[in-house]
Amino acid sequence: MIILDGKQTSAKIKEEIEAQVSVMKQQNKRTPHLAAVLVGTNGASMTYVGAKVKACQLVGFESTLIELSAETTEAQLLNKIEELNNNPEIDGFIVQLPLPKHIDEQKVLMAVDPDKDVDGFHPMNVGRLTLDLPTFISATPYGIMELLERYEIPTSGKHVVVIGRSHIVGRPMSILMSQKRAAGNATVTIAHSRTTNLAALTKEADIIVAALGIPEFLKADMVKKGAVVIDVGITRVPDASKKRGYRIAGDVDFESVAEKASHITPVPGGVGPMTIAMLLKNTLLACERRNP
Ligand code: NAD
Numbered sequence: 001m002i003i004l005d006g007k008q009t010s011a012k013i014k015e016e017i018e019a020q021v022s023v024m025k026q027q028n029k030r031t032p033h034l035a036a037v038l039v040g041t042n043g044a045s046m047t048y049v050g051a052k053v054k055a056c057q058l059v060g061f062e063s064t065l066i067e068l069s070a071e072t073t074e075a076q077l078l079n080k081i082e083e084l085n086n087n088p089e090i091d092g093f094i095v096q097l098p099l100p101k102h103i104d105e106q107k108v109l110m111a112v113d114p115d116k117d118v119d120g121f122h123p124m125n126v127g128r129l130t131l132d133l134p135t136f137i138s139a140t141p142y143g144i145m146e147l148l149e150r151y152e153i154p155t156s157g158k159h160v161v162v163i164g165r166s167h168i169v170g171r172p173m174s175i176l177m178s179q180k181r182a183a184g185n186a187t188v189t190i191a192h193s194r195t196t197n198l199a200a201l202t203k204e205a206d207i208i209v210a211a212l213g214i215p216e217f218l219k220a221d222m223v224k225k226g227a228v229v230i231d232v233g234i235t236r237v238p239d240a241s242k243k244r245g246y247r248i249a250g251d252v253d254f255e256s257v258a259e260k261a262s263h264i265t266p267v268p269g270g271v272g273p274m275t276i277a278m279l280l281k282n283t284l285l286a287c288e289r290r291n292p
Helices: 006-026 043-059 074-086 105-111 123-130 139-150 170-178 198-202 254-258 271-290
Strands: 033-039 062-068 092-095 159-163 187-191 207-210 228-231 235-238 246-249
Touching: 006 043, 006 139, 006 271, 033 043, 033 074, 033 271, 043 062, 043 271, 062 074, 074 092, 074 105, 092 271, 123 170, 139 170, 139 228, 139 271, 159 170, 159 198, 170 187, 170 207, 187 198
Parallel strands: 033 062, 033 092, 159 187, 159 207, 207 228
Antiparallel strands: 235 246
């Protein structure tokens, strides 16, 4: 069994980006600038945004963190987005999800300039993705594709079961893997909460992408021997033995599934770090597009 090491792979990608930034600096070009908007004080969101800003510093990007209170109105947030859209210093920006309940998430994502939408959530970019056109691929599916590619996992003609149909993970993942592209050309089944007899599907799968958000959901008896297993899940599970009071759990029962899988991503250290690396890659792309 081979661990698909997202920590190591993402470190390599960050080194590559850092090298590109050094060249940009030598050529007196502008360095990429990412802004992140955080509304409220959701613990997990604060951690994710903090990690994204830190990663920017590591590779030599400029970064700006905009922290807004949980009481921020939808209109105020839309104004902030308009400001970022019009700010020539900013190459790309993200609005960390989830947003407080009183704010319409869809309206907010629609307001982001598609050319600065480095999360790839804008309908224009999702549409481009489905049509095989160059776009910003949303970072988590993009990171999984990169991991499969770098580990040279054969995907052509393979049966992939994606568990979860969310707009940010499952759906784009299913589209990417069915496309004619590196780590693509697969036959894809997308499963969700209404799927009946999921185990019958997963047992037939060569590659399983678990993105449903239920800790340790995928058990060994649901997996074919030699399958490639990608665990996207990140859930905080209460754990009194930990100083912070919780542990991070994936959607895969790692201990038992690892014994059957040919390749598997750990949690933490798998898909999570890849997501951040691909956000940086998208920001670099946004900067290069704006400064050809
Ligand atoms: P979501 O809640 O938006 O979607 C969950 C999906 O799972 C839904 O489409 C639902 O139909 C499906 N589902 C729920 N129960 C199911 C069941 N019993 N059987 C089959 N399908 C079922 O979640 P999301 O935003 O896609 O995130 C999924 C998980 O991935 C979460 O744990 C999230 O924290 C994590 N995540 C990780 C990263 C990362 O960087 N590693 C990024 C995004 C999300």
